[in-house]
Amino acid sequence: MPEPKEPIDPNEAIDPNQAIAPTSGFGGGMDLAATDAETLEKPPGEEQEGGPSAKPRSLWSDAWRDLRRNPIFIISALIILFLVFISIWPGTIATQDPLAANLAKAQDGPAPGHPFGFDNQGRDVYTRVVYGARASVTVGVCATAGVVILGSVLGGLAGFFGGWWDAVLSRISDVFFGIPVVLGGLVFLSVVTNSTVWPVVGFMVLLGWPQIARIARGSVITARQNDYVQAARALGAGNSRMLVRHIAPNAVAPVIVVGTIALGTYIALEATLSYLGVGLKPPTVSWGIDISDASNEIRNAPHMLLWPAGALSLTVLAFIMLGDAVRDALDPKLR
């Protein structure tokens, strides 16, 4: 029977190059409709601002539109930009040397040119607060980058392929979850003598990746069951193409949210470890170390504690607020 065979020629239907076209064409059609609807309700002047109009309005552009109107996002983003700026160029707003000590002025209060006063060794608290941003931001950004990359690759692959690798990974992450973080940090870092930020970053990546791996695994499993992924598979897309083109863009939102919030908590963790004497070590300027030094003198010179503590809290707050705002924007359930 040659007649019915002709229209469903297997070569044509399963050819991967052909298979992609209908998928994206279908998606493009849908999005075009959405864009059309949008252009109708939108004044034409806004078109350029919202990105290229030919591009479909995705979850991301929706989220970005929400975020631009969220005052919490704007405030926290400005704080973070400022922090990044002063951690790269601290000299622009603090002209003194953070290590220059004048014992005669130890624990003195504010003086002209020294708005925050002096610490135990007569160093300028303001300069040290400014320079302390670098350690915190470096640890936070590097640890988060490491955790997100490692966690989402391991967790995403486990969620996608399942099987024995998934089972092994789940057990491994259980092992890491069983160790309290501060405790593990104390044990691991107390044997390290290197005083740079890298052992601290390494430790956080080591203990932090299971958290992201779990989330990435969960969201990949959810995304994998979606109809468009099944469609792509039926049309013959390979594993790598499905992961990169179809699953990753739809599974990455929870990872970004948790990553942003985690960035704040890593900064707090670094300060806690430095406070306990195993994190960063002098001469690195760190808020945690300064708070630890000041904590014994809180009755005599509270300013030594309050300024670095305030800076630290503000930094953590900014990242957590940013994460919160991003989550609200990315969560379709709240729309």
Place this chain on the structure above:
Amino acid sequence: MGRYVIRRLLQMIPVFIGSTFLIFFMVYALGDPVAALFGEKAPDPATAAQIRHDLYLDHSLGAQYLHYMKNIFVGDFGTAFNGEPVLTLMGDAFPITIRLTIVAIIFEIIIGILLGVITGMRRGKPVDTGVLLLTLVVISVPTFVTGYVLQYVFGVELKWTSPSVSPSAPFNELILPGLVLALVSLAYVTRLTRTSIAENTRADYVRTAVAKGLPRHRVIIRHLLRNSLIPVVTFIGTDIGALMGGAIVTERIFNIHGVGYQLYQGILRNNAPTVVGFVTILVLVFLLANLLVDLLYAVLDPRIRYA
């Protein structure tokens, strides 16, 4: 139910072995306990070798670990470097930390859930926004900062409580440290309860309960709360282990001689038997708390049945 518990207990074994081996590896392989015994001085090689032999340190790491685990099962946690059995140290330290954790959990449950219900019921109102902002601030300020500030305000300035805790650590002295320990988790509990309550207030069964004329408090407590508490219970359960291990900072601030204090001293002096022993118990507590949480689900939600 029984089979489920047994299966879970069996699943805990590899996790327990993995976690304890990881800590064992960090303490015994990355650090050198014998060198730590001698402090700054370099040990005499013959003495060091003898000590290594006495402490079973001249075997491979795997053999050392097996030896250690074998001893634990007969209740021998080894001897701390000052000659005290680790078990005695634990007997002194754990009751104090357990009391501290209980105080913290009570704070979490009472204040956290109360705030969560209030804000969840009034979503978008000024109370809600204010409490939400407050929880963000509480989460952002590190424990050691809140600890010192509260200690200074309540202990030194207002003299409501003593700034440091006496060695026996009775409950009334642990109220402030317990609050400090609980604060961050308290904020999480509030946020979790709020989200959960806000989702469930629109549920059909709540509307039904209101429609059939139940008083408001009964709707909230019997219907709304019971269904909304499941994620909160999960959080509090997993938090038990974190609180006990995380008490290091709080115990240091208030000079409480509990688990965190012993661990901190042990880690700084590289006192290997103390560290490994205490961490082993903490890992066990964490795993059992997780199991307890899963079993509690069935109590809270009758739809969940474990075969």
